[in-house]
Amino acid sequence: MEGRHGQKKEQAESTEALKARQEREAVLVDSKKRDNDALRVTTSLLRKSPDYYTIWNVRRTILQEGFLEGADAETGDKIYSNELEFVQENLKLNPKSYFMWNHRRWCLEHMSNPRWDKELAMVSKFLELDARNCKRYIIRQLDLQDKVSSDKILERAQSEFDYTTTKISQNFSNYSAWHNRSTLLGKLADDMTEEERQATVDNEFDLVKNAIYTDPEDQSAWLYHLWLIGRESRSISILGSSVISFHPLEIVVAFDETVKFVNPPTVSTMVNHLPVPLAGEWKATGTDSTLGTIWIFQQAPGAEYGPTVELVVFEDDVCSFRLGARLHSAVCFELETVEKDLSKISGRLGRLVVGKNLMCDVTKRIGHVPDPDGTLDTQKENRKHTVTSLTTSDSLDDRTALLEREIAVVRELNEIEPDSKWPIQILSMLLSELRQTVRIHSTQAKLLDDECIELQEKLITIDPLRQERYEDRRTQLVFGRETLHLIKDGKRFPEVEFEEDLPPSLDLSMRGLTHIPISAYLVHLHTLNLDSNAITSTRFIRNLLNVRHVNLANNMIKRLEGLQHAPSLEILTLENNLIARWEDVVAGFVFWGEGKLGRTGGHVKVLLGNNPVVENEGGEYVLEKRWEDVGEVGLEIQWKSEELRLAEEALVAAEGVASTSESHMEAIRRVSTTVVEFDAGPGTA
Template sequence: MDYTHHGQKRVKPSAEIEKFRKEKEATKIKEYKNLVASCFQKRDKKEFDKDALALTTKILSQNPDFYSIWNFRRLILLEGILKECSEEDTRKTLSTELDFLQEIFQLNRKSYWIFNHRRWCLETMQNPDWNMELQLIGKFLEIDARNFHAWGYRRYVTSKLSHATETSLIQIEFDFTTTKINQNFSNYSAWHQRSKLLPLLIKEKNLNEQEKKKLIDKEFELVKAAFYTDPDDQSAWLYHWWLVNGQDSTISMSLSEKSKESSSILNQDLSIITSERIELLQHEISMVRELLELEPNSKWCLQTLANLLIELKRISETNIEENSKIDDEVITICDRLIKIDKFRTKRFEDLRSKIISAKSLVKPVSQELE
């Protein structure tokens, strides 16, 4: 029977061709099972030789996520092949191992086990080439900029390289995230990496309050550009909420660092930080409301506005009427989200119910005076 696939007419394989395909597949499965059986026999007999290594190579070249085989391969190298090797021969063997790993990365660039074995090789080797590793992982992120395995490995490599060269890579890596984010705002891993680097960058540069504010303002501009490009993408909204919450913890001056000073000065700092935070929240609320006029059904926009309003109410010394207005707006937002985001209806119903219950316990000033 004819059918179409991507606009191309195709013909269903004949019974004879299908039979041949299944027989070929069955032969491959049988060969694979025999390889695994032979490998486990070697392991049980503790035969850590080159034949055992060759068996693991054949298996992992077909199935790079077979973690038991990776464990056996490391035993073969440690207890057999590398046991009596000179430093030079050890390096050659592990370099060959790295080449093998680079080949099978083509099968799965998101394999925990390949990355794990590569780390082991590098840490077993004397003076590994961390610059080469950084170049390699850079190529991975050119192919797939959102590969979180590669991002995690990049953090590992830059940490090792920075330690080996006694050189800070914070600014370089921060700029790298900027490049990747500008290429595609929808990159959770790049935003996450940025959140790790930003506090380190502020600390390393020893920025004063004015310089720090200028840097943070640029971050808010970056996420704003992401919102207007794709308001339905979650990654930038998460980074934005981290920025908002980071203002009085990770990014701003930590209160614990001021604990040695007198209580009066500490209270003064608390007042300043609260005042700045209220100003920040009000600014971001205005920005989100502007975006909502263009994207009235953006669930992330609505959720962020609700979160900002709730936080503003929490830290502001507003009166009952002002609090009531905030509650009413959040309830309205919940009503809209219940209709828009069907998968999270119960979450918004719960929030709405809690706000209504809390409102019923608070009497307006006019009622208290009666």
């Protein structure tokens, strides 16, 4: 039987042998002996089981505390040299053992004068047995020794680069060689002229093209191909800002991805004609208030704000979990607070220029700022586009030309191997990269979106084992396409922003969505229709601060979560889902006391018709003790389907059947704090 990395698995130990081995290990670990006898025991065990990592740890302890403690450098080096010979003998049995290579590395790092050149020669021999090894680590150590001699470092890098060419020509599936090649190439490119760099890039594309045409299903060459093309680093975007409450003042900022605040954004106000900071606290929605896509600033008790409030988010205020992602420029919003009727104003904050006309002195944060020129454009830096992983260019045309060329290569291969999954995946990725270079609302953008979605649907068909991955990617693409009208037209880079006039309703029914990728896109909605999808979680609702009605009928939801941050929610439709227990309904409401609803005493109607919970309880609502934690909130649960209820009402209107009305009322319970009000219909005592 083959194990990891092609190694043959040893037969499972018998119960007796396992017990004996565990007893020996226990005695050895618990023993305080640090002498030759203890060391011989570890030698015996490790010759039989080289991957016995616990014994390697014990062996190091014995050496450190029994032999190396107090030893001079010469004696220590002799002990380490003996260990290197011991490891080298064992490596012949299993050259892929991480634990032996780790022990060998430990020895070398603690020697007073390790022979890295000798070690490199030894490792090169083992390459014939196994291509995965610590050779890159040894090269780094040699480079550190020669850091004052760049010629030696470059010579060694060129030698290793040529060696990867040999190994790849022997086996295109050698991932280690491809990966090592990418690190070496970046080092060598620094010393190349522009012409040499371009020639090298062309040669690399020829090499990788030969590899992917030889074996389209091998991922090693494809991953190198993606690295060679490079990916544009996308900036964090502030989609927009709005006010959701004046008493106290609450300001919402929506980001297009999950972020953390390094510094709290600056909120300033005018008091007695003087700009002053407005005291308050920033929190993200969700269970962790320190990160999220939606952030809320709430005015501190007793703090006062004037007729104008300004919010400034600086580039270094925000960080993302994506490596290198940052806010492209400082962003400022201004709010006039004279009109406080949210039904009469949009609540959106106007975006301003970041200049000397702000309340706060931004020059202390971003350096010299020129006098404002009357425009509303935020200051932006010049952007370079990644042409390949080796070069950048100021020209977007260079980036576009490269992507179009490589897309043509992959299309050609896809025609030859139509059911090979890797060419389809790479084509989808490259089309998505090309998508970032065109205008958001262009015809080309729509065609690229549609093709990427079709490719994911094909992957679902030909690679069912990874169906969930492809469905999630398809969901991201469909969601992006269906919400595109919410974003201002323009380039994707450097940032995206909400349109000025946002619709109050959005219909995403029957789109095959498995989740909501960027719920911050929906923060302004009053009505959201997600009927007939494959959504499994309600957590995204925590970011829908303005929503009144959410339709999640005919999905795959098993439990309610995230509802405590939906202050305006009035109707939640959950018919035909998979909710099987009443406690999974309760779970969505027990934290209302910590959210807006718990403070405002909102009323929510929940439609639960045709969920397993209704059948499990025989159509009767069972009050759980945990309802006592809900707070002063009215909750109406209807377990009869809305379709049946409407049909019964129509029958009543047509025939005047009183019993039908009674049947409907028996399917409703109202909960307020710990009181259950059961209305059985007309005529009941």
